[in-house]
Amino acid sequence: MSFNIALSGIAAAQKDLNTTANNIANVNTIGFKESRAEFADVYANSIFSNGNTAVGGGATTTHVAQQFQQGSLLFTNNxxxxxISGGGFFVTSSEAGSQDHSFTRAGAFKVNSESFMTDSAGNYLQGFPVDADGNSTSVSLTTTQPIKIPDTAGSPVKTGNVGFQMNLNVGDEELDPANFDPDDADTYNNSTSVTIYDSLGEAHILTTYFVKPEGGSHTGENNWVAFYAVDGEQVDIDAPTGGTYKTDTNGDGDADSTATAENASGWKGSVLTFNDAGTYTGSDPAVVSTVALGSNGAGVIGTGADGSQKVNIDFNNPTQYASPFEVTELTQDGTTVGRLTNVGVGDDGLVTASYSNGSTVPLARVALVRFSNEQGLTQVGNTSWKASLDSGPALAGEANSGTFGSIRSSALEQSNVDLTTELVDLISAQRNFQANSRTLEVNNTLNQTVLQIR
Incomplete structure (x- = not known):
């Protein structure tokens, strides 16, 4: 009997040593959770035995319990x-489309050759699908999908509208629009440029030139002429003639004739009109649009692109004050094919990709799960767990909501092993092993003594 008791003590001490050694071995393992060996005494009794004199039968291991307290965060440049700062587990699957999920706290993810986010073992990180505004369309574990980060974003969109907001200096010199020449800076007052795109996504430069015309300012009204060019080539406005404006030809302060916004070579422009408070009152034509940019119009874009493309020019409440020329807003609605430039993950798990065409696309929301009993999870290696009957089913949800923690991007959760404590436990387990070994040795000596009685 005493031999068995000593052997059970040695086995328990050995289990304690193994558990502690495993904790120490994984002190630098990202997402690792330490374990604790738990023991109970062995006691047998019956209705015919004397409970007051019964002796226990030794020790047994009841559970190697995992400890899921938060590990410290290690910040990285990836x-x-x-x-996860708080509760929850990441969801992974070994194959795309598989519902055989594993759960982990190790967040060292990367992009594989197919642009999916995976861990070091090649398991796919799962996310909830989102709409164009980044809102989750479902938070069910069965609807999660592997998160993919496309290298490119969308198809090219040709520019249809360009918006300007600027201030034109009322004190600028008056010039004759008939002399306008884009190659001669003395023939116009100011210019500004914006990049536009054709139907194939090729970039072009739309330049707008502003001329303060001679006689264009008179009682209560000020006029400016705007000419347009794409890639330095003349682009007329889509009107039979250039815009018109009233002029003061005799210098008496009153409008006495009409002039056309056109230079000597027939380059047609539009007219912007301001009142005596410098407020924009309209343009001529009322809707400014270029002629077709293809070969049947201005001929400034390639034959492979949509030759009927026109660009509407929207002057968004420009001003004419006694201050320098300044562009405060410059927009256009076309895009080229975007190349991936950056990936970001928010506290709520929303994964967004930024592209070279300026677009930011929400891709997915990282799925998190929790369990009623975390210690009931089954370890499967690679710092991953699977659900079991003891843990209960996985309950899915979004980060930063309810009992789920927030996600910290560019950070990893370190092992929660306290090395100092483990070394002390190692010494304690060693002493227990030695003590039980000594018990076994004493029992052996007593048996030898009995056997030698004659």
Whole structure:
């Protein structure tokens, strides 16, 4: 009997040593959770035995319990590294489309050859689908999908509208629009440029030139002429003639004739009109649009693109004050094919990709799960767990909501092993092993003594 008791003590001490050694071995393992060996005494009794004199039968291991307290965060320079600050687990699957999920706190993710986010073992990180505004369309674990980060964004969109907001200096010199020449800076007052795109996504430069015309300012009204060019080539406005404006030809302060916004070579422009408070009152024509940019119009874009493309020019409440020329807003609605430039992950798990065409696309929301009993999870290696009957089913949800923690991008959760405590436990387990070994040795000596009685 005493031999068995000593052997059970040695086995328990050995289990304690193994558990502590495993904790120490994984002190630098990202997302690792330490374990604790738990023991109970062995006691047998029956209705015919004397409970007052019964002796226990030794010790047994009841459970190697995992400890899921938060590990400290290690900050990195990789935006795909993620750590959960609070409760929850990441969801992974071994194959795309598989519902055989594993759960982990190790957030060292990367992009594989197919642009999917995976861990070091090649498991796919799962996310909830989102709409164009980044809102989750479902938070069910069965609807999660592997998160993919496309290298490109969308198809090219030709520019249809360009918006300007600026101030034109009322004190600028008056010039004759008939002399306008884009190659001679003395023939116009100011210019500004914006990049536009054709139907194939090729970039072009739309330049607008502003001329303060001679006689264009008179009682209560001020006029400016705007000419347009694409890639330095003349582009007329889509009107039979250039815009018109009233002029003061005799210098008496009153409008006495009409002039056309056109230079000597027939380059047609539009007219912007301001009142005596410098407020924009309209343009001529009322809707400013270029002629077709293809070969049947201005001929400034390639034959492979949509030759009927026109660009509407919207002057968004410009001003004419006694201050320098300044552009305060410059917009256009076309895009080219975007190349991936950056990936970001928000506190709520929303994964967004930024592209070279200026677009930011929400891709997915990182799925998190929790369990009623975390210690009931089954360890499967690679710092991952699977659900079991003891843990209960996985309950999915979004980060930063309810009992789920927030996601910290560019950070990793370190092992929660306290090395100092583990070394003390190692010494304690060693002493227990030695003590039980000594018990076994004493029992052996007593048996030898009995056997030698004659």
């Amino acid at each position: 935006s795909l590294d993620m750590a």
